[in-house]
Amino acid sequence: MITIHGSPVSPFVRKTLVCLMEKGIEHEVNPVSPFPPPASHLEISPLGKIPALTDGDLALPDSSAICGYIEKKHPEAPMYPSDPADFGRALWYEDWADNELPKATAALFFNRVAVRMMKREPDEAVIQNIIDKVQPGIFDYLEGEIGDKTCLVGDAFSIADISVTCQFIQMMYSGESLPSESHPNITRFVTAHMHRDSFKTLINSDPFMKLD
Ligand SMILES: N[C@@H](CCC(=O)N[C@@H](CS)C(=O)NCC(=O)O)C(=O)O
Known part of the structure; x- marks a missing residue:
């Protein structure tokens, strides 16, 4: 299952959650604060920022990378234009x-x-x-x-x-x-x-x- 690590109050975490919700993809949220990030978060987000995503063996920081990954994996209800x-x-x-x-x-x-x-x-x-x-x-x-x-x-x-x-x-x-x-x-x-x-x-x- 996809996990988004970060507080939903962050605009960048919100961006990833809206993508997931618009596509109807099951996910969970691990409410990590980056101020300061726990040591475990640095393993999946080298800059210590939120959001980060984990999906099986994959760990991915940055809302743009995460939304791009979600789009490729779940192209239905596209969030990126095809033209x-x-x-x-x-x-x-x-x-x-x-x-x-x-x-x-x-x-x-x-x-x-x-x-x-x-x-x-x-x-x-x-x-x-x-x-x-x-x-x-x-x-x-x-x-x-x-x-x-x-x-x-x-x-x-x-x-x-x-x-x-x-x-x-x-x-x-x-x-x-x-x-x-x-x-x-x-x-x-x-x-x-x-x-x-x-x-x-x-x-x-x-x-x-x-x-x-
Ligand atoms: N480019 C990053 C920006 C993420 C970002 O700046 N998140 C803030 C929270 S809203 C953060 O983690 N700040 C902690 C820090 O800068 O150390 C993204 O799109 O995910």
């Missing part, structure tokens, strides 16, 4: 959502919520800088890419939509609302995807917000 250009675009959005978007979204969760778990007080200047200086450029790019679409690539829900939505959920877990005034396309896009059964089930299992 080469669309596939490339989906990988780009996944990479951007994992590495650039968190500076404007998950960074608020880290600086407001996670720091308290580490027994530190939030630094309001850092938080305000994210909102005033970091968010606008990143959100403006995404707003233009979404336009009037529901899915970022082609007409089908894909890893691109999963990756982006995971990061905005993390921002909302910090108490921040979606930018409905300044970025209505992002707001419509995230609201639609976070109400899918997969996302909704995960969100309602976490302690930060509830969806009907």
Whole structure:
């Protein structure tokens, strides 16, 4: 059976769980915290990060590697486009959502919520800088890419939509609302995807917000 090691509160763990749930694949979660990771976790995740996957003899770190593996092993209900250009675009959005978007979204969760778990007080200047200086450029790019679409690539829900939505959920877990005034396309896009059964089930299992 596939095991995902990591707390479901992590946006990267959420990404792998949504892939599994969308495909209807049986799995279990081993709720490991990376702060600090237990020694056993370093054996399956050399950087000590979450998520990691184990499946029989296979151990695999990194949400992108894990989602790619899941897709190859279980191609039904595809999460990656088959058209080469669309596939490339989906990988780009996944990479951007994992590495650039968190500076404007998950960074608020880290600086407001996670720091308290580490027994530190939030630094309001850092938080305000994210909102005033970091968010606008990143959100403006995404707003233009979404336009009037529901899915970022082609007409089908894909890893691109999963990756982006995971990061905005993390921002909302910090108490921040979606930018409905300044970025209505992002707001419509995230609201639609976070109400899918997969996302909704995960969100309602976490302690930060509830969806009907
Ligand atoms: N590129 C990795 C990023 C994973 C990641 O940064 N996870 C965070 C938790 S949200 C973590 O484990 N942080 C611990 C650390 O950086 O030491 C992925 O996609 O899985």
